[in-house]
Amino acid sequence: MVKVTYIAADGTTTTVEGEAFSNVMQTALDNDVAGIVGECGGSMMCATCHCYVDEAWQGKTGARNDGEDDMLDCAAGEVKPNSRLSCQITLTPDLDGLVVHLPEAQY
Amino acid sequence: MPLAPVNDSVGIDALTLDPYPIYRQMRATTPVVRVTSVGRTFLTKAAYTKMVKDDPETFSSDDPNTPMKPAFQAHTLMRKDGAEHRRERMAMQMAYTPKVIKQNWADIYRELTDRYLDSLPRGETVDLFGALCGPVAADILTQILGLGDADADTMQRWSQQLIDGAGNFGWRPEPFAVSDRANAEMNAHFDSLIDYHKANPNASAFAIMLNAKDPIPKSQIYANLKIAIGGGINEPRDALATLIYGLLTNPDQLEEVKRQEAWGQTFEEGVRWVAPIQASSRLVKEDCQIGGFDIPKGDTVMTIQASANRDEDVFENGEDFVVFRDKNPHQAFGSGPHHCAGAHVARRTVGEIMLPALFERFPHMTMPDPQAVKWRGFGFRGPINLPVTLN
Numbered sequence: 001m002v003k004v005t006y007i008a009a010d011g012t013t014t015t016v017e018g019e020a021f022s023n024v025m026q027t028a029l030d031n032d033v034a035g036i037v038g039e040c041g042g043s044m045m046c047a048t049c050h051c052y053v054d055e056a057w058q059g060k061t062g063a064r065n066d067g068e069d070d071m072l073d074c075a076a077g078e079v080k081p082n083s084r085l086s087c088q089i090t091l092t093p094d095l096d097g098l099v100v101h102l103p104e105a106q107y
Numbered sequence: 108m109p110l111a112p113v114n115d116s117v118g119i120d121a122l123t124l125d126p127y128p129i130y131r132q133m134r135a136t137t138p139v140v141r142v143t144s145v146g147r148t149f150l151t152k153a154a155y156t157k158m159v160k161d162d163p164e165t166f167s168s169d170d171p172n173t174p175m176k177p178a179f180q181a182h183t184l185m186r187k188d189g190a191e192h193r194r195e196r197m198a199m200q201m202a203y204t205p206k207v208i209k210q211n212w213a214d215i216y217r218e219l220t221d222r223y224l225d226s227l228p229r230g231e232t233v234d235l236f237g238a239l240c241g242p243v244a245a246d247i248l249t250q251i252l253g254l255g256d257a258d259a260d261t262m263q264r265w266s267q268q269l270i271d272g273a274g275n276f277g278w279r280p281e282p283f284a285v286s287d288r289a290n291a292e293m294n295a296h297f298d299s300l301i302d303y304h305k306a307n308p309n310a311s312a313f314a315i316m317l318n319a320k321d322p323i324p325k326s327q328i329y330a331n332l333k334i335a336i337g338g339g340i341n342e343p344r345d346a347l348a349t350l351i352y353g354l355l356t357n358p359d360q361l362e363e364v365k366r367q368e369a370w371g372q373t374f375e376e377g378v379r380w381v382a383p384i385q386a387s388s389r390l391v392k393e394d395c396q397i398g399g400f401d402i403p404k405g406d407t408v409m410t411i412q413a414s415a416n417r418d419e420d421v422f423e424n425g426e427d428f429v430v431f432r433d434k435n436p437h438q439a440f441g442s443g444p445h446h447c448a449g450a451h452v453a454r455r456t457v458g459e460i461m462l463p464a465l466f467e468r469f470p471h472m473t474m475p476d477p478q479a480v481k482w483r484g485f486g487f488r489g490p491i492n493l494p495v496t497l498n
Contacts, residue, residue: 032434039440039442039446039450040441040442040443040444040446041157041160041161041442041443041446042161043161043163043442043443043444043446045196045443045444045445045446045448046440046446046450047204067193067197070197070200071197071200073201073204073206074200074201074203074204074205074451075204075205076205076206076451107205107450107451107454
């Protein structure tokens with residue numbers, strides 16, 4: 001299992017255990033974490049799983065995937081350098097303890 | 108494993124009139140069932156519909172045997188998979204983003220909505236389906252797509268003619284003759300706008316597609332515009348009509364919605380309760396199993412999101428309109444690569460602009476006879492009339 005902490009726009013902090021090699025979006029849905037919708041199921045087609053990777057973790061989550069930039073432009077919230085679609089962040093074991101921040105709205 | 112059971116008794120007329128009791132029964136007894144009259148395997152549980160849509164490799168949209176191709180005179184992105192689908196979709200997606208709507212269009216949408224509200228006679232009973240829902244959805248789409256002076260009547264007619272052609276599973280010649288004429292009219296209209304959009308780059312879908320660094324072929328730009336016309340009017344129209352009906356027949360909820368200004372939540376519940384797009388087809392590319400039944404390669408499964416949205420495993424009191432649900436993970440916009448490209452637009456225009464504007468303008472409106480409202484549709488569904496007394 002890989003521990004992930006989600007910090008909502010209002011500061012609400014939720015830490016859950018995700019299955020290794022699941023992704024940050026699916027882990028949120030599996031654990032009823034509010035603030036991530038993930039309406040397209042991880043197909044990079046809806047931009048409703050937008051998150052900001054905590055600066056301390058940016059090196060480990062790596063670069064955006066092909067096509068992710070374009071879809072991030074479709075997100076409701078402000079896009080920052082640490083913006084990612086959480087469906088594109090695979091929970092590899094070295095991400096244990098990952099912290100992501102959530103935008104105010106996903107649509 | 109066995110093949111899914113067969114249902115010989117349910118016909119398309121019953122599904123068109125009122126599919127919900129049928130789906131409820133299917134969820135309880137035959138959640139995977141081959142419906143003879145439709146020639147499809149119906150999937151009525153939320154887990155199955157989502158699983159199918161999220162797995163385009165096994166359940167393909169690329170079905171050559173649908174009337175969509177002759178109706179649109181093109182192999183459209185709706186019926187493509189993979190990289191080709193993504194390229195054509197992303198070519199216009201920027202026109203449908205929340206930021207573009209907010210920055211470029213929200214004021215125009217408010218003005219258009221107000222113009223229709225201004226024309227409605229206070230104190231009288233008016234069919235809002237024809238007087239508001241359809242035309243305002245059409246006018247807004249004209250702006251989003253960049254279709255110049257195409258008026259609401261013309262846009263609605265094109266839309267319906269494309270839909271009638273695409274739904275012509277009996278392959279009769281007349282609907283295709285009608286859609287051919289609509290295609291000729293649309294092509295001529297699009298041709299007349301190209302120079303303008305090239306000379307005046309703007310945030311409309313047409314301009315964005317034309318002025319892209321690496322544009323998709325003109326034939327696919329036109330096909331995309333037609334898909335948006337075919338898929339971008341009836342759905343917001345039906346969603347708005349459903350929402351008005353839901354609120355006016357639940358006055359307690361309406362009061363609370365107004366108090367909390369919970370229009371966005373209302374929108375989500377309306378499209379869950381009666382999804383404007385009720386069912387979708389996918390072609391099975393390899394032998395597989397769903398719900399304990401063998402689904403053979405070559406079969407066509409139908410995801411019934413109308414039913415998934417009322418699935419007892421996901422929703423309490425799913426048959427009822429209940430705005431204030433804890434969670435509302437409906438599938439009205441689908442899932443997977445073909446997740447509705449217009450979802451953000453619909454949420455912003457119908458949920459944030461049209462609905463509150465109507466209830467602010469006529470805070471005491473009533474529905475004199477809810478029984479008089481007729482609902483129709485199997486593939487697409489909504490009220491077909493909406494008599495409301497405006498006050």
